[in-house]
Amino acid sequence: MTPDSIRAHHFTDPGAETLHGFLLRHVERIPDHPAVVEYLGPGRHSITTYRQLNERMQGYAAHLEELGLDVGDRVILEADTSSESIAMLLACSSLGLVFIPVSPEAPELRIQMIAQATEPRLYLRSRTGIREWTPSSGGLGTFGPDGLRLSRPPEAGRRRRRALTGTDTAYMIFTSGSTGQPKGVVMSHQSVVAFYRGMLQYGIVDETGRVATTSPLQFDFSLLDIGLALGSGAAVVPVPRALLRWPRRFLQVLSETGATQVNGVPSIWRQVLRHEYDRLAALTAVRGVLFCGEEFPVPELRALQEAQPQACIVNCYGSTESMACSFTQVPNPLPVDTKVLSIGHAHPGAEMFIVDEQGISLQEPGVPGEIHIRTPALFSGYWADSASSRRSLVVDPEDPRSGRIVLRTGDLAYRGSGGELYFCGRVDSQVQIRGNRVELGEVERRLLEFPGVSAATALVVDDGCGEVVLAAFVVHTNPEDGPDMIQKFCARNLPAYMVPQFVECVESLPVTSNGKVDRAALIARLALKD
Ligand SMILES: Nc1ncnc2c1ncn2[C@@H]1O[C@H](COS(=O)(=O)NC(=O)C[C@H](N)c2ccccc2)[C@@H](O)[C@H]1O
Numbered sequence: 307m308t309p310d311s312i313r314a315h316h317f318t319d320p321g322a323e324t325l326h327g328f329l330l331r332h333v334e335r336i337p338d339h340p341a342v343v344e345y346l347g348p349g350r351h352s353i354t355t356y357r358q359l360n361e362r363m364q365g366y367a368a369h370l371e372e373l374g375l376d377v378g379d380r381v382i383l384e385a386d387t388s389s390e391s392i393a394m395l396l397a398c399s400s401l402g403l404v405f406i407p408v409s410p411e412a413p414e415l416r417i418q419m420i421a422q423a424t425e426p427r428l429y430l431r432s433r434t435g436i437r438e439w440t441p442s443s444g445g446l447g448t449f450g451p452d453g454l455r456l457s458r459p460p461e462a463g464r465r466r467r468r469a470l471t472g473t474d475t476a477y478m479i480f481t482s483g484s485t486g487q488p489k490g491v492v493m494s495h496q497s498v499v500a501f502y503r504g505m506l507q508y509g510i511v512d513e514t515g516r517v518a519t520t521s522p523l524q525f526d527f528s529l530l531d532i533g534l535a536l537g538s539g540a541a542v543v544p545v546p547r548a549l550l551r552w553p554r555r556f557l558q559v560l561s562e563t564g565a566t567q568v569n570g571v572p573s574i575w576r577q578v579l580r581h582e583y584d585r586l587a588a589l590t591a592v593r594g595v596l597f598c599g600e601e602f603p604v605p606e607l608r609a610l611q612e613a614q615p616q617a618c619i620v621n622c623y624g625s626t627e628s629m630a631c632s633f634t635q636v637p638n639p640l641p642v643d644t645k646v647l648s649i650g651h652a653h654p655g656a657e658m659f660i661v662d663e664q665g666i667s668l669q670e671p672g673v674p675g676e677i678h679i680r681t682p683a684l685f686s687g688y689w690a691d692s693a694s695s696r697r698s699l700v701v702d703p704e705d706p707r708s709g710r711i712v713l714r715t716g717d718l719a720y721r722g723s724g725g726e727l728y729f730c731g732r733v734d735s736q737v738q739i740r741g742n743r744v745e746l747g748e749v750e751r752r753l754l755e756f757p758g759v760s761a762a763t764a765l766v767v768d769d770g771c772g773e774v775v776l777a778a779f780v781v782h783t784n785p786e787d788g789p790d791m792i793q794k795f796c797a798r799n800l801p802a803y804m805v806p807q808f809v810e811c812v813e814s815l816p817v818t819s820n821g822k823v824d825r826a827a828l829i830a831r832l833a834l835k836d
């Protein structure tokens with residue numbers, strides 16, 4: 307029986323796999339090593355060491371601990387990635403508080419929806435925040451380098467839990483809701499640590515690494531970046547969101563902070579490749595690039611490889627429900643006939659497999675099936691939505707009697723000759739056009755073969771008369787080749803029902819807050835054209 311007097315200070319069972327335990331495991335060994343390198347403007351950046359990060363976390367945790375919050379209580383963190391927000395998420399983790407990152411740029415309605423759904427005990431905003439709106443109930447505060455300031459304490463609560471276990475929730479990420487109501491992906495400590503352990507076996511960065519992170523904290527890509535850096539004894543380099551859309555400034559941040567690894571969705575490279583190719587090529591300190599979230603258009607990927615021949619480019623596939631799944635190095639140079647990138651095999655400790663509509667596992671090359679993932683990094687479920695959880699967390703179709711749960715991804719892939727997988731769209735992105743089943747990705751890949759097209763998005767809209775219209779938006783560098791040239795090219799290379807009836811050349815594709823192509827915005831633009 308452990309007397310209370312020697313109970314762990316932060317209610318953490320020493321044996322538990324916890325997020326804060328994992329991310330701070332190098333503190334004792336390299337206390338004076340850079341943990342976070344923050345760009346402050348031309349010629350200025352600040353360094354937070356592992357010791358300083360740990361001290362700031364302990365300071366935040368000591369203040370939070372006085373508030374009578376309990377394991378499992380929710381804390382909304384409105385912040386971008388910074389040394390403070392990392393220290394704050396670690397502090398929450400050390401007390402078993404569930405942090406829910408939301409972007410300072412997130413629409414008010416989205417934050418209100420998340421607050422209403424999760425009933426947070428505390429709403430914390432980084433000191434640099436400018437939002438006027440605040441939740442009407444629960445504790446309220448801001449945090450910065452000088453600590454946590456509460457403008458409204460949380461209602462008094464009573465601690466019921468005795469210790470934090472690995473199955474307790476570390477964080478919740480709300481999906482973008484691009485395909486319906488945003489869902490809260492509930493991630494346990496042991497799942498996120500299991501994912502980190504799998505990822506770190508690739509040795510993507512070493513202790514000299516500086517990992518530039520370009521995703522909003524509300525997108526779990528940022529949590530991958532933080533885990534990749536701190537788990538490797540390297541440093542996190544947050545790229546200020548406001549500079550990301552200015553190619554020259556984006557590259558200046560990378561150059562002045564000494565970034566060696568640049569992580570982000572494909573769209574972060576689009577304007578850089580178009581307008582600052584030479585400055586990108588001058589960035590010789592970059593040793594690696596990792597992208598995820600959607601397919602990287604092959605013409606743009608080739609341009610990135612040419613500008614950064616020394617960089618190892620990794621295609622990271624996965625969904626928030628298991629954080630990510632596979633890390634596949636892009637061949638350098640890409641073979642000339644490359645149409646689709648491999649998403650390879652799952653990280654060590656996990657396994658991807660594909661099944662047909664009957665749930666039969668597919669081994670033969672070239673036959674598409676739905677990706678399922680066996681992994682210890684599974685999410686716990688969607689917050690307050692057991693029906694959706696049951697659709698994603700299913701018994702292993704290859705061994706249903708075992709009761710073993712796997713992730714059903716909703717993604718389609720087929721096997722290559724070596725058993726590796728090739729992503730080929732989402733189950734729900736299969737559309738019927740005049741009675742024919744069409745994979746929109748196949749139309750996009752064909753559009754990308756037209757000379758000068760660097761990015762393309764195909765989608766279907768209802769023409770109001772019960773028919774669907776196949777439309778395409780393309781980023782195209784030879785403006786004299788108009789949409790009709792592209793349509794003729796498609797007509798020569800695709801069956802008639804796959805030829806976009808509407809093609810528009812655009813300077814850039816709209817992106818969501820997470821940096822993915824914003825298909826809803828494109829559909830809305832089409833609707834306005836009627
Ligand atoms: N490399 C890909 N090629 C092609 N389609 C993809 C790819 N990575 C995802 N996707 C797509 O994006 C979906 C997941 O979307 S998501 O839930 O918003 N999560 C993410 O996109 C980020 C994901 N959690 C993550 C975070 C950190 C590293 C890797 C992956 C997947 O189901 C795929 O459809």
